[in-house]
Every structure is written in structure tokens, then in C-alpha cells.
Amino acid sequence: MDIGKRSFQEEEMATNVAKNKLDELNQMFGPVASKSLGDYFPFLRWLTFYGAEKKLREKHIKREAFLQSLIDEHRKTNSSTSVTSGEIGHTLIDAMLKLQESEPNFYTDNVIKGMILAILRAGPHATVTTTELVVLRLTLHPEVFKTARDEIDSHVGHSRLIDDADLAKLPYLYYIINETLRLRSVSVLPPRESSTECTIGGYHIPAGTQLLVNSGAVHMDPQLWKDPDMFKPERFQQNEEEKVACKFLSFGSGRRQCPGAGLAMRLIALLLGTLIQCFEWEKADGGSVKIIFRPREALTKVLAEL
Numbered sequence: 001m002d003i004g005k006r007s008f009q010e011e012e013m014a015t016n017v018a019k020n021k022l023d024e025l026n027q028m029f030g031p032v033a034s035k036s037l038g039d040y041f042p043f044l045r046w047l048t049f050y051g052a053e054k055k056l057r058e059k060h061i062k063r064e065a066f067l068q069s070l071i072d073e074h075r076k077t078n079s080s081t082s083v084t085s086g087e088i089g090h091t092l093i094d095a096m097l098k099l100q101e102s103e104p105n106f107y108t109d110n111v112i113k114g115m116i117l118a119i120l121r122a123g124p125h126a127t128v129t130t131t132e133l134v135v136l137r138l139t140l141h142p143e144v145f146k147t148a149r150d151e152i153d154s155h156v157g158h159s160r161l162i163d164d165a166d167l168a169k170l171p172y173l174y175y176i177i178n179e180t181l182r183l184r185s186v187s188v189l190p191p192r193e194s195s196t197e198c199t200i201g202g203y204h205i206p207a208g209t210q211l212l213v214n215s216g217a218v219h220m221d222p223q224l225w226k227d228p229d230m231f232k233p234e235r236f237q238q239n240e241e242e243k244v245a246c247k248f249l250s251f252g253s254g255r256r257q258c259p260g261a262g263l264a265m266r267l268i269a270l271l272l273g274t275l276i277q278c279f280e281w282e283k284a285d286g287g288s289v290k291i292i293f294r295p296r297e298a299l300t301k302v303l304a305e306l
């Protein structure tokens with residue numbers, strides 16, 4: 001969807017080839033693990049220059065070359081395809097290259113690289129981690145699993161697989177995802193800066209102050225959430241909880257709120273719904289959190305036809 005390319009082929013999955021390619025991508029697009037004292041004590045900023053900043057610069061150069069090669073590749077393919085068939089590709093890069101033709105000063109290669117980078121960095125990790133957390137929560141809460149399965153069975157049934165159009169009729173899946181994210185945010189909110197002097201919670205904040213919002217603390221505040229440490233997806237019924245500004249912060253808030261929230265929720269709900277519909281889940285023996293998925297008898301016919 002973003003770049004129209006698989007990182008590795010299906011037959012390479014679970015092999016070292018896939019692992020190495022994923023490691024390489026993680027290194028390029030994952031966060032820089034090192035922290036620097038200079039971030040906390042400004043007089044030590046010079047340390048940052050040789051530590052974290054050096055690593056960031058190296059990473060940036062690698063990423064820059066990778067993203068430019070993708071753009072060049074798409075530009076080349078589009079120019080040859082449009083000559084022969086009049087069609088261009090349908091990835092985000094293609095769409096932005098098309099816009100570049102009409103607004104070259106705005107949609108420069110740098111802007112396109114910035115957008116792809118924002119999406120590659122911000123999206124996949126949070127989506128995958130949330131899915132894993134939801135699966136774990138459901139194995140720990142069979143009663144919630146049962147409610148989700150009953151909802152799917154009554155709206156979708158056993159004769160076909162759940163699809164995108166069914167999601168509107170399956171709100172409980174969304175409550176489960178929200179509640180999982182409330183208990184364990186997967187993204188840290190980026191810092192804000194006060195544009196003017198203000199007072200927050202009785203504290204005087206001068207203009208230009210960097211502010212960090214602790215979404216985890218907001219999500220566990222007993223004044224905002226009843227029984228905050230309990231896993232209760234029902235609390236999100238009718239979206240009442242989400243409507244209260246700055247109470248549910250897993251996707252941030254305001255102008256910089258996550259633009260991928262809708263897509264992420266649909267992706268996770270669809271994957272989760274399919275796993276609930278098609279498989280019996282069973283926690284593996286022992287202390288590990290390994291889960292065994294057994295094809296569900298009612299769905300064996302549908303699964304066999306895949």
C-alpha cells in the first residue's frame with residue numbers, strides 16, 4: 001500500500017533471509033535505542049553530538065538512500081508503464097509522484113521521503129504490538145473472548161469468513177482493542193511545547209516550555225476511569241469514553257493526533273475477528289504465553305476452501 005513491495009517472499013517466511021531483511025529494516029526505521037545525558041542536562045549536549053546524534057545521523061543517511069531508491073524505482077516504472085498502458089501504480093509513492101507533476105515545488109522528493117518515513121515508522125510497529133497485546137489479553141479473559149465470538153457468530157455466522165464490511169456490526173472488537181490500549185499504551189506521546197504562557201493543574205507554565213503528557217497515568221486515573229486496573233471492554237460502549245477530550249490518549253489528541261488510527265483499528269479488528277472466528281485458542285502448557293490456534297470445527301469447510 002505504501003511502497004508496493006514485499007520485504008520478503010512468502011516462501012522466505014520463517015527463514016534467515018526474512019529475519020535478516022526484517023533486522024535491516026528495523027535498524028533503519030526503528031527507534032534509536034540509546035539515550036543521551038545531554039537530553040536531560042543541557043550543559044552536557046556536546047556528549048549527544050558524539051553519541052546518540054552520531055547514530056541518528058548514520059541511520060538517517062542509510063534511510064535517505066533507501067527511500068530515494070524507492071522513489072527512483074517508482075518514477076522509472078511509472079514513466080515506462082504510462083507510455084505503454086497509460087496506467088500508473090497505486091501506492092502512496094505513486095500518488096505523491098503524480099501530485100509532484102502538478103505541484104513540483106511542494107511535493108519535492110524530500111517531502112515524499114518524509115511522508116513515507118512517518119508512515120513506515122509510526123504505523124507497523126504500533127499496529128503489530130497492539131495486536132499481540134490484544135491476543136494476550138483475550139487468552140487471559142475467556143469471558144471477553146466468548147462475548148466477542150458470540151457477536152461474530154451471530155452477525156457473520158459459520159458459512160463465510162468475516163470481512164471488512166462486517167466490522168460496523170462488531171463494535172465489541174473495537175472495545176477490546178481500545179481497552180487493551182488503555183491499559184498499555186504502545187506509543188509514547190511526543191512532547192508538546194506551550195505556545196503561550198498558561199496554567200495547567202495549578203502549575204504555571206511559561207511560553208516555550210517542553211511538556212510531556214503521561215498517557216499511562218491518565219488512563220489509570222480513578223477519577224476518570226472506574227476500576228482503572230480492570231480489563232472491561234464494555235466501558236467503551238457507545239464510544240462515551242472516547243468522546244471525553246484527553247481521557248483516552250492512545251492515539252494522541254489535537255492537531256497531531258494519529259492520522260492512521262482508523263486504518264489501524266480496522267486492520268487489527270479484521271485480523272482479530274478472523275482469528276476469533278476461525279480458531280480455538282488455547283494457552284500452551286507451562287509458564288510461557290505461547291498460544292495454540294486450532295481450526296474451529298464449525299469453520300473447517302470454509303477454511304478448507306481457502
Ligand code: HEM
Pocket residue numbers: 118119122123124126127130181186187188189190249250251252253254255256257258259260261263264265
Ligand atoms: C494501534 C496502532 C497505532 C497507535 C497506537 C498509534 C499511536 C500514535 C500516537 C500516540 C501518535 C502521536 C499523536 C499525538 O502526538 O497526539 C501517532 C502519530 C502518528 N501516527 Fe500513529 N498509531 C498507530 C498506527 C498508525 C498507523 C497504521 C499509521 C499509518 C499508516 C500511523 C501514522 C501516524 C503518523 C504519520 C503520526 C504522526 C502525526 C503527526 O505528527 O502529525 N499510526 N500515532
